Amino acid sequence: AQSVTQLGSHVSVSEGALVLLRCNYSSSVPPYLFWYVQYPNQGLQLLLKYTSAATLVKGINGFEAEFKKSETSFHLTKPSAHMSDAAEYFCAVTSKAAGNKLTFGGGTRVLVKP
Amino acid sequence: EPEVTQTPSHQVTQMGQEVILRCVPISNHLYFYWYRQILGQKVEFLVSFYNNEISEKSEIFDDQFSVERPDGSNFTLKIRSTKLEDSAMYFCASSEGTGVTGELFFGEGSRLTVL
Numbered sequence: 001a002q003s004v005t006q007l008g009s010h011v012s013v014s015e016g017a018l019v020l021l022r023c024n025y026s027s028s029v030p031p032y033l034f035w036y037v038q039y040p041n042q043g044l045q046l047l048l049k050y051t052s053a054a055t056l057v058k059g060i061n062g063f064e065a066e067f068k069k070s071e072t073s074f075h076l077t078k079p080s081a082h083m084s085d086a087a088e089y090f091c092a093v094t095s096k097a098a099g100n101k102l103t104f105g106g107g108t109r110v111l112v113k114p
Numbered sequence: 115e116p117e118v119t120q121t122p123s124h125q126v127t128q129m130g131q132e133v134i135l136r137c138v139p140i141s142n143h144l145y146f147y148w149y150r151q152i153l154g155q156k157v158e159f160l161v162s163f164y165n166n167e168i169s170e171k172s173e174i175f176d177d178q179f180s181v182e183r184p185d186g187s188n189f190t191l192k193i194r195s196t197k198l199e200d201s202a203m204y205f206c207a208s209s210e211g212t213g214v215t216g217e218l219f220f221g222e223g224s225r226l227t228v229l
Contacts, residue, residue, distance in 0.1 A: 043221050
């Protein structure tokens with residue numbers, strides 16, 4: 001079985017400050033890891049994904065995430081927050097064996113203060 | 115840019131009524147999915163569909179749920195007799211493949227409210 005834990009259901013950052021969203025996973029097989037973003041009244045949009053290639057993954061809108069197997073983590077970062085980054089962010093895991101059945105974390109809602 | 119579209123965006127229904135949620139996946143995609151998110155809870159997998167049949171379903175997807183692809187474009191989720199606990203946001207998704215190439219594209223969701 002696979003699972004994802006996102007630490008912090010709400011994160012508040014100042015505009016221009018570092019954004020760090022934490023994700024830890026559990027998987028008995030090599031995982032594929034994803035970060036999705038959900039803006040208000042919109043669907044889930046893929047930010048970036050790790051699929052066993054480079055451990056540092058760059059995504060859209062300046063976000064990146066690093067896969068650390070020893071820490072079973074896939075934390076999402078952005079060096080400088082923008083007001084438009086206010087949204088809910090979901091970490092998800094799957095595996096080759098699981099096909100495209102994603103297991104999601106609980107989500108982290110990001111508030112950006114001016 | 116191709117996108118997954120869902121209708122209705124919001125539906126209110128009485129307990130015991132049948133509901134059909136509709137989705138138009140991206141046209142060249144072969145794999146289709148329904149997920150749901152109960153308010154304040156995680157997004158949960160319901161069912162995956164490929165080659166006109168269910169490929170996997172979760173424990174949530176019991177006999178009151180069904181899916182079908184009635185024509186070449188629509189993918190529907192039917193709830194036969196809705197319960198209060200079916201109130202949730204339902205997301206449709208599609209993908210071209212699975213595994214490494216299997217990026218899921220999600221629709222904007224259909225919010226179901228059961229009274």
